[in-house]
Amino acid sequence: MTIFALTADQSNTVLSIAEGVDCDDGYSRENPFYNQTRQYGERSGPLRIGLIRSDQLAFFGDEGYANAYSDTLKILREDASIEFEELDFAPFVEAAKLLYEGPWVTERYLATQPLIDDSPEVMFPVVRGIIEPGKDALASDLFTAQYRLQELKQECDAILDRFDCLLTPTAGRFFTVDELLEEPVLRNSQLGHYTNFMNLLDMSGLALPTVFTQQGLPFGVTLVAPAFGDRRLLSIAKRFETMFDLPLGALGESRESLPVNPVASPKHIDVLVCGAHLKGLPLNWQLTERGATLKECTQTASVYRMYALAGGPPFRPGLVLDEQQGAAIDVEIWRVPSEHFGSFVAGIPAPLGIGKVRLQDGSYVSGFICEPYGLEGSKEITQLGGWRAYLKELAS
Amino acid sequence: MTIFALTADQSNTVLSIAEGVDCDDGYSRENPFYNQTRQYGERSGPLRIGLIRSDQLAFFGDEGYANAYSDTLKILREDASIEFEELDFAPFVEAAKLLYEGPWVTERYLATQPLIDDSPEVMFPVVRGIIEPGKDALASDLFTAQYRLQELKQECDAILDRFDCLLTPTAGRFFTVDELLEEPVLRNSQLGHYTNFMNLLDMSGLALPTVFTQQGLPFGVTLVAPAFGDRRLLSIAKRFETMFDLPLGALGESRESLPVNPVASPKHIDVLVCGAHLKGLPLNWQLTERGATLKECTQTASVYRMYALAGGPPFRPGLVLDEQQGAAIDVEIWRVPSEHFGSFVAGIPAPLGIGKVRLQDGSYVSGFICEPYGLEGSKEITQLGGWRAYLKELAS
Structure with missing residues (x-):
């Protein structure tokens, strides 16, 4: 059309x-x-x-x-x-x-049947000359x-x-x-x-x-x-x-x-991850098997507190916005093909979910958020500045 | 294969x-x-x-x-x-x-060329009899x-x-x-x-x-x-x-x-909505234009408090889990084609996001959750039992 x-x-x-x-x-x-x-x-x-x-x-x-x-x-x-x-x-x-x-000229032959079969003389000769061989292809x-x-x-x-x-x-x-x-x-x-x-x-x-x-x-x-x-x-x-x-x-x-x-471009959705989905960590396959690629290693705006949630494995963090006492947290941004982002979100268990997380420049990107009740029994790790630093401390 | x-x-x-x-x-x-x-x-x-x-x-x-x-x-x-x-x-x-x-027999003719052209006698006659007409189709x-x-x-x-x-x-x-x-x-x-x-x-x-x-x-x-x-x-x-x-x-x-x-079935993702996305409300098109259909009008488990968030339009609610003082909230469950659920989630502004919401039978379904800071300046409406009741009260 x-x-x-x-x-x-x-x-x-x-x-x-x-x-x-x-x-x-x-x-x-x-x-x-x-x-x-x-x-x-x-x-x-x-x-x-x-x-x-x-x-x-x-x-x-x-x-x-x-x-x-x-x-x-x-x-x-x-x-x-x-x-x-x-x-x-x-x-x-x-x-x-x-x-x-x-x-493909044959498609033109089919489209002009029965005219070209029965009254070929009514067609403009140049056009007919192009279409006619389509009959015998x-x-x-x-x-x-x-x-x-x-x-x-x-x-x-x-x-x-x-x-x-x-x-x-x-x-x-x-x-x-x-x-x-x-x-x-x-x-x-x-x-x-x-x-x-x-x-x-x-x-x-x-x-x-x-x-x-x-x-x-x-x-x-x-x-x-x-x-x-x-x-x-x-x-x-x-x-x-x-x-x-x-x-x-x-x-x-x-x-x-x-x-x-x-x-914006509808092909990919950027998602910010900060815990077990980071490159090399246990849940990273949920991104890579969906064809996602690492776009950037960066930090959030300096307004988040980070908690190691109770329960696990997999052990998981929770990000909570706090304009007063927050800090910049190390995160990764992954580009996920749009059509597979939905199943990624649907697979995330409570108390986590996907909302919007603020970056240093004030823009927001889809990323992990945590429901308030999920912090019960958790341990604050904001001072470590990120999940990898916390894992390192655990291992030492 | x-x-x-x-x-x-x-x-x-x-x-x-x-x-x-x-x-x-x-x-x-x-x-x-x-x-x-x-x-x-x-x-x-x-x-x-x-x-x-x-x-x-x-x-x-x-x-x-x-x-x-x-x-x-x-x-x-x-x-x-x-x-x-x-x-x-x-x-x-x-x-x-x-x-x-x-x-389509012609595809078999192409697959057996040049054998069938040069040495037709080596082929089993029944098979050759099926394939040969493909040459002249x-x-x-x-x-x-x-x-x-x-x-x-x-x-x-x-x-x-x-x-x-x-x-x-x-x-x-x-x-x-x-x-x-x-x-x-x-x-x-x-x-x-x-x-x-x-x-x-x-x-x-x-x-x-x-x-x-x-x-x-x-x-x-x-x-x-x-x-x-x-x-x-x-x-x-x-x-x-x-x-x-x-x-x-x-x-x-x-x-x-x-x-x-x-x-489970990978075709659709069920999502629980409780505010402006309800049938007939201002953001419902975000579901229907994605080909989503209304699966069920139901209630959450009796563990949620509902708040009318500050700001708007569109005016939006926040659900917060509270095992002690929560109630059952009227909600709708929509079936969204999996490939379009991601862009739906990506379009949701802070402080809301998609996590898991508990139903009466103890099962969880993807649905709207709210970050803790989002409740600042909000008004609790749990006692009304749902967003439509709140809109009705506003209008009266």
Whole structure:
């Protein structure tokens, strides 16, 4: 489905109306929670954006577009919180080529049956010339191409996983009608160079205008993410819109931005641990087996008292906020894949739970909290500054 | 991948060694956390099992097998915590037929190339007769069949979603070698009646022996779940093993069961809410938009004091355990899809968090807890017995 709109706000509204599961369509899927309307907003904080490796960029001889791409990046680089890194675009290009050069053309044949079987003469000859071979393509070629596509998809997904999104030119150049009529298949394939991989690889894309070329032609970039990345891309586009000084279409409408909540990355949830879940300690597997990685060894704000709770093993600490008599406590922050954080929380026995813990800079992160009654029979260890120091003292 | 073993314990061990992502295989997938070795154990608590509708069962004339199936169910029904419900098996059977009667035979052709192209005479003629047509199958037939398969998969997934697993006879009957040689294709298709849908529908299956027929033939059933249901099925099988009085293979080995932890259903996490998340209240969307459903309106154990916290809107309560002066508090329990529970927890601001709350029967469920400092400036409302009563009092 494609939405044409003047702003990210408008696209989000149209998408909210158009989206939803169609139970009569076997390919229809539930929109996951992280991609629902409420997840649309200004994408705050640092961004990590993938760019096509310079030697893999293609502008098909159009220097104006090449310069417009550079200009776009120059403007985006003014925001120091956006980090750019080049990636290998080759597997995306190989997937793109499968669309018209591989057996997927057969899907177009099926979509135009019985028209193309019964009245082929009514079709535009160029289009018919592309679609007709789809009738005779072999199942063995399709399976072979699907196997290859699956390999490419695995590769491309792994690449995208390192970024908030991929940013490409939307088109390498524009062509005049005469140029298109002259070599329709080649020109179409060039026009789709940065887009033809999207459907085959099950990805979502968002194109937005950024600058005009010196020749006065419109230029824009496309943001790419895996399927159901729509709200993430819309949120990034909303942030980008303010960075480019562009009119809203040709009618000079004024830009009125809807107020939205800042939205963070939905892929991971950071969790602060301070006891048996620390790296190397007995419950750390509950993080590592969920695919969590250690993000940072740090300290809380200087407002916590720490207690060694009664009972065990495993022996467990309790953090209690105390603005007056608290101290900074050694902790670790782990990045847990969002979809597995829930089972982690559900597995924590009373009196502990997951709430919010304050860091030195005043920000809060999900972390272990302790119910008041859980402190009965416990021993205060705040003065040791952390759980590892306490374990060391126990062992000595 | 198929594992043959004497017990669920052994299967789990072999699977633990054999499993893992193969980055050189485009179809290889990460084993999700809920299917890892540690999730194997005795499947405790109630089970909801899907059975094939009686009129859709096929035993191909074998009364001994029909009786053995009834005997198996009779034994399983002795466990009152197992609930059975009949389901429509037709879409599974239609998918099964696609395996040999549809263009997937072409995958077998590709797997046997170049042998079947260059030296067809070395292949067993019956096998060659099945595979050879795969060479000429059309891509258009394959796409058409894949579309249909996708519809069937959506239907079958929705059916399975209502159950812990589907239980079928493993085979409708056994055939003698003479019978197989006489009509190899038909007999093979009958043997695969209850299994041929599995790979095409991306499901996991576990076959276990249950009883002998009156004629002394072995009979067994197959448990079916979506892909990555392995540990769930193994855990259910471990529970079933103790219900059938069977020798361990022909060599009379003794059954030694490994100690394991009880394992519950990993699909949903129940969460107890007591304030603004109650049905109809301002934050309830945080549950419903995650696909959560109301499981129960109930009360806590009589050990909680309830406070209306300072600040707001939204106005929020805090539950604090107090064995001496506590009371039973009105609460709701919502079933949240596991993969979305993490983002729910991460969105809860201090001083609240998710820990464990005790119910009347002494069991604990995930639910809202409150840090001690959060009670500053709050008002005790325990005597009202719940948040709705407090809102009513506020409004009056």
